[in-house]
Amino acid sequence: MPKMMSFTRAFATGMLTALVSSQAAAQDSPDDGPSLDEIVDAWLASPHADRSSEAFTHWHEESEIPGTCAVCHSSTGAVDYLLGEMSQPGVIDHSVPTGTSVDCVVCHTSAASELMAVPFPSGETVDTFEESAVCTVCHQGRTSTFDVETAVAGLEDDVIAGDLSFINIHYAPSAATLMGGDVRGGYEYDGKVYKGQFTHVPDMNGCVDCHRPHSLEVQLDNCTACHQGVTSFSDIRTTTTDFDGDGDTSAGISVPINALHERLGMAIQSYGANVSGTPIVYGAGSYPYFFIDSNGDGIASDDETAYPNRYQSWTPRLLKAAYNYQVVAKDSAIYVHNPHYALQLLYDSLESLSGQVEVDMSGLARP
16 A cells, blocks of 8 residues: 555544544444444545545645635635634635645534535525535535626626636536525526526435445435436436427436537637637636637647636626536536526526527527
8 A cells, every 4th residue: 555545544544533432422322334444445535535636736836725725625724614604605714734635524523513504605505404514615616696797797798808707616516506596606697587406305405315425426226216227327317398409308317408518618619709709619627718719620729728828808798608608517417416407507598699699599498
């Protein structure tokens, strides 16, 4: 076993032993769950423990993580946040040292177990997550409708504004998409009604009802009792509405979501080239995600996805649609977390762009 892995295992085992001992002393009966070794093995195999990932190494050269990032990218920042006033979602007022991940102490302390109400970037506070509340501290995104509205206030829809830049909801905003219109994580167009919290069957509504808390894995067997015959989560569908107009209502709900997402990407490219006057391309793994399509081929090449080549010909209409494109892209399981909210965001973004560029809306249905 590599030296770092050995140290991490010893650290986690020691921490969990202390936590389990203190919790057992306060219980009338012993815990009959997985063994300590099984818990540590599951956690070590999860993204939360991967200290070599960009999520935990990005600030190594500076040797500290700023308070705007520390809450979700270090155990120290997370604990400080949970013990504090939580006045600004996901932010503390000081930097913390690098070198930690999402360690055991983040979830296994009284501050985490007693957490009930979680603030979201929209200004809303949600108190319905129960034991999953601590998960939502980080998996809620960093922006909302409010941020987009603030950025475009007073600007004309189709006039380039030099001060505009892309607004990124951030990685894995699953709690925001799960809550839908209740927390307005996507950009919600005026005059439209949006799906609120996606409610599932009883006992399958929280994060840890579906995700194993240490490995983060989701077991398909939990779903097949009701969704019989499916071989992957993306196969699941309960509605017979033809949202993408392809005539097929048997494919998983992920199919029309992916189809509208792809169509929105093409509409964004058309708008960039024909209205903003600068071709635009999306680079999924490169910040800030939207770049100038220098050769106009619609493909984000390595030489194009560099920060100096970031897209800067933003109009309010384009920014709103691009924001929603990113919301759906960054929650890779949005078809599980809140499929109708995803379809509403995509449909409305396409409808908005269709006012300026050719977008085929025939056959599309809005939930």
